[in-house]
Amino acid sequence: MSVNYKPDSYNDVAPYLVVDGASDTIDFLTRVFDATPLRRFDNADGTVMHAEVRVGDSVIMLGDRAPDWPAMPAFVHIYVPDVDATYRRALDAGGTSVQEPVQKDDPDKRGGVKDAAGTTWWIATQVG
Numbered sequence: 001m002s003v004n005y006k007p008d009s010y011n012d013v014a015p016y017l018v019v020d021g022a023s024d025t026i027d028f029l030t031r032v033f034d035a036t037p038l039r040r041f042d043n044a045d046g047t048v049m050h051a052e053v054r055v056g057d058s059v060i061m062l063g064d065r066a067p068d069w070p071a072m073p074a075f076v077h078i079y080v081p082d083v084d085a086t087y088r089r090a091l092d093a094g095g096t097s098v099q100e101p102v103q104k105d106d107p108d109k110r111g112g113v114k115d116a117a118g119t120t121w122w123i124a125t126q127v128g
Contacts, residue, residue, distance in 0.1 A: 011057070011059065014059045014060060014061050015060055015061070017063075017072075017117075018062070018065055018070065019062060019063075019064065019071050019119065020064065020071040020117055020118070021064070021116055022047070022051060022063055022117070023048060024115075024116050025115060025116075025119065026040075026048075026051060026062070027093075028090075028093050028095070028115045029053050029055060031089065031092075032086060032095070032113075032121075033055045033078060033086070035053040035054060035060070036054045037051070037052075037053050038052040038053060038054055038059065039051065040052075043064075047064040047066075048062070048063050048064045049064070050062075051063065056078070056079075056080075071117070071118065073118045073120070074118075074120070075119075075120045075122060076119060076120070076121055076122065077122040077124065078121060078122070078123055079125065079126070080124070081125065083101045083123050084109075084111075086123050087100070087101050087123055090121065090123065094115070094116055095113035095115050095116075095121070096114045097111075097113060098111075098113060103128065107126050107127065107128045108124040108126050108127065110122055110124040111123050111124075
């Protein structure tokens, strides 16, 4: 029997976030993007060693910082059906505005929100 090289329904590429506050990030992703938790492994002290959530058709992997793995700021771009509604949900979930949704020189209307762990989420809907 052959084993697939990756879990079923996972993309070949997944962002991996090392943050200070992985549990809060998972909550943020669930509230804002309707993320579905897939797997989670906690350390004895309650921090997240490794977790995976599905947002749309993609998996985001993340974990809390550790002595050998410092938290790193990141930018993640996500397409959503309604950028304005998602942007408002992100603010309601405690995010800080980086840019209100606006269409510039490309077909996307895009806004940005930074979560409490320092990740900037660029949210976009193709409108033209």
